[in-house]
Amino acid sequence: MFSFTKKQEVYDISGVSIGGQPGRNPTVLFGGLFFKGEPDFSKAEEHLKTMLELSQKTGNPAIPDFFIKREEYTENIIDFIETSLPKNHPFSVDVQDPEVKLKVLSLLGEKKLLSRTIYNSIHIGITEEERELLKKCTPEMAILVAFNPKDKSPDGKIEVLENGANLLDVGLLQLTKELGIKKILVDTAALAPGDNSGAAIAAIPVVKEEYGFPSGCAIHNVVEKSKWLDSFDSARKTVDASSNINISLFGGDFSIFGPIEQAAKVFPIMAWQDILVSEYTENYFGMTPSESHPRRKLLG
Amino acid sequence: MNNNIKTTVVGSYPIKVDNSKFIQNYFSNEEIKWNSYINEAVTDMKNAGISMVSDGQTRDPFVQIFTRKLKGCRIRARTEVVDKIEYEKPITVDDQKYVKSIIPDNVGLIGVITGPFTLAKSCVDMFYRNEGNMAFDLAEALSCEAKNLQPYVDMISIDEPFFSNEMPEYGKDLIEVVTKKLTCPTRLHACGDVSAIIPNLLEMPVDILSHEFKASSNLLGEFSKYNMTKNICLGSVRSDDSRVETVDEIIVHAKKGLEIFGNKIVQLAPDCGQRMLPRSVAFEKLKNLAIAGEKING
Numbered sequence: 001m002f003s004f005t006k007k008q009e010v011y012d013i014s015g016v017s018i019g020g021q022p023g024r025n026p027t028v029l030f031g032g033l034f035f036k037g038e039p040d041f042s043k044a045e046e047h048l049k050t051m052l053e054l055s056q057k058t059g060n061p062a063i064p065d066f067f068i069k070r071e072e073y074t075e076n077i078i079d080f081i082e083t084s085l086p087k088n089h090p091f092s093v094d095v096q097d098p099e100v101k102l103k104v105l106s107l108l109g110e111k112k113l114l115s116r117t118i119y120n121s122i123h124i125g126i127t128e129e130e131r132e133l134l135k136k137c138t139p140e141m142a143i144l145v146a147f148n149p150k151d152k153s154p155d156g157k158i159e160v161l162e163n164g165a166n167l168l169d170v171g172l173l174q175l176t177k178e179l180g181i182k183k184i185l186v187d188t189a190a191l192a193p194g195d196n197s198g199a200a201i202a203a204i205p206v207v208k209e210e211y212g213f214p215s216g217c218a219i220h221n222v223v224e225k226s227k228w229l230d231s232f233d234s235a236r237k238t239v240d241a242s243s244n245i246n247i248s249l250f251g252g253d254f255s256i257f258g259p260i261e262q263a264a265k266v267f268p269i270m271a272w273q274d275i276l277v278s279e280y281t282e283n284y285f286g287m288t289p290s291e292s293h294p295r296r297k298l299l300g
Numbered sequence: 301m302n303n304n305i306k307t308t309v310v311g312s313y314p315i316k317v318d319n320s321k322f323i324q325n326y327f328s329n330e331e332i333k334w335n336s337y338i339n340e341a342v343t344d345m346k347n348a349g350i351s352m353v354s355d356g357q358t359r360d361p362f363v364q365i366f367t368r369k370l371k372g373c374r375i376r377a378r379t380e381v382v383d384k385i386e387y388e389k390p391i392t393v394d395d396q397k398y399v400k401s402i403i404p405d406n407v408g409l410i411g412v413i414t415g416p417f418t419l420a421k422s423c424v425d426m427f428y429r430n431e432g433n434m435a436f437d438l439a440e441a442l443s444c445e446a447k448n449l450q451p452y453v454d455m456i457s458i459d460e461p462f463f464s465n466e467m468p469e470y471g472k473d474l475i476e477v478v479t480k481k482l483t484c485p486t487r488l489h490a491c492g493d494v495s496a497i498i499p500n501l502l503e504m505p506v507d508i509l510s511h512e513f514k515a516s517s518n519l520l521g522e523f524s525k526y527n528m529t530k531n532i533c534l535g536s537v538r539s540d541d542s543r544v545e546t547v548d549e550i551i552v553h554a555k556k557g558l559e560i561f562g563n564k565i566v567q568l569a570p571d572c573g574q575r576m577l578p579r580s581v582a583f584e585k586l587k588n589l590a591i592a593g594e595k596i597n598g
């Protein structure tokens with residue numbers, strides 16, 4: 001059971017609140033689109049609709065996380081964001097290729113979408129060009145990936161936030177400040193089983209107690225990489241969805257839960273878990289749930 | 301004329317690591333590999349003609365390399381000591397084994413250990429509230445590392461730059477703790493102007509004293525006032541200046557040292573670690589050092 005002594009930051013993006021003491025705001029759920037193959041926009045539209053309905057029903061905010069793999073997909077995906085998402089709905093862009101990142105940022109700037117953008121992500125691989133462009137095209141919010149190749153423990157994650165682990169000239173927190181990004185989410189960088197995978201969960205309360213920033217991770221990646229689950233095939237998707245409860249249980253604020261197709265499983269599981277957390281945190285710490293919390297929506 | 305002077309290094313060498321590769325490793329769940337950076341450093345030293353190389357200390361600055369893996373330490377803006385310091389597992393041994401596997405038999409290898417006093421001075425003490433006690437626990441931990449390192453290296457060098465600022469009354473005891481289990485040759489490196497602590501240095505339980513004789517040009521004269529009981533690693537090129545010393549300049553400097561100390565001069569090295577220099581400059585300095593060494597050896 002957690003309540004942090006450090007003041008907890010609550011950030012708003014287009015009406016979605018992220019962060020705070022456990023039990024206050026529901027876990028924000030990031031569902032990913034376009035991970036594999038060419039973007040299929042008609043399927044994406046269906047999945048989006050389902051996820052947004054689930055969000056309405058449970059009270060857990062839904063953030064579509066658009067994976068943009070190649071430069072040639074950029075315009076179409078951003079057009080899709082502009083036309084298919086409800087007006088002002090926040091979204092995140094998950095881009096790994098440094099060149100594609102530049103293109104995406106520029107286009108989001110041109111289309112005036114940056115106030116709804118969660119930039120996924122800033123990490124030790126940031127380039128000079130990306131830094132410069134982020135100063136001009138500054139997203140409303142950014143996810144910082146606390147991946148430290150030198151130390152995968154919670155302390156290593158703090159180190160990379162704090163001083164860049166001597167891989168960057170400054171820590172990721174200072175770097176983000178210099179870029180002018182005021183709202184940050186800390187992704188505690190889930191790693192494969194056998195590679196300190198539990199540290200991503202353990203780091204959530206550490207980061208929140210140390211800095212008060214909203215924290216979470218893509219813990220489902222650990223399930224994806226658990227090869228031993230291959231012999232329990234029917235259980236894999238259930239384990240994948242269930243893994244997300246660790247985030248809420250350890251005081252976290254958001255989950256990047258993987259492919260949006262999993263939304264039908266993840267939303268009810270997380271709503272259930274958030275209700276559980278809310279009940280004990282209100283009972284023990286007097287933390288009342290927010291108006292849109294699943295405990296209010298689903299228990300009446 | 302001494303004809304067996306080794307050319308060597310103090311520890312660090314400037315290698316730029318590729319963060320984009322690390323993050324790609326993270327995204328694709330591949331193992332992080334550091335050996336390529338060690339290889340780059342060692343290859344430069346080998347290609348420069350250095351006769352005794354180090355691993356280049358590419359992983360971290362010289363404090364964090366050790367505190368990262370010592371129980372009781374955690375790294376924030378600085379290393380914080382939050383519990384009793386203990387040795388858990390080998391720290392630099394795997395890197396040294398790797399270096400040993402990529403250097404020819406005629407090239408020696410130095411195991412570099414950051415000294416307990418320097419580590420103690422560099423850490424924020426949130427547990428001991430007593431610098432001496434912390435330094436002795438660090439020394440015990442480093443002693444274990446030195447013992448584990450010994451089978452793979454030709455010499456162990458203890459890096460204690462803080463001695464030039466402050467020599468604690470227990471300085472010798474600390475070094476004694478680190479070296480007590482060693483049978484291989486040992487070296488103590490203290491950069492800065494050490495003229496005020498020469499008597500202390502001469503009592504240290506090590507075989508070789510290593511100092512920045514190039515940048516602190518008064519040191520040769522200062523050491524000459526004492527009966528030299530130790531061998532010397534003569535700092536011969538600067539580590540804080542990008543100007544590359546010529547071969548002739550290095551030879552003149554080394555000959556000055558030889559005139560005063562004769563065969564007590566057993567090594568020529570940069571004044572300190574080369575981490576802060578541009579790589580091309582660091583390489584040129586080592587190259588000229590190696591050529592100068594060969595010429596002096598005849």
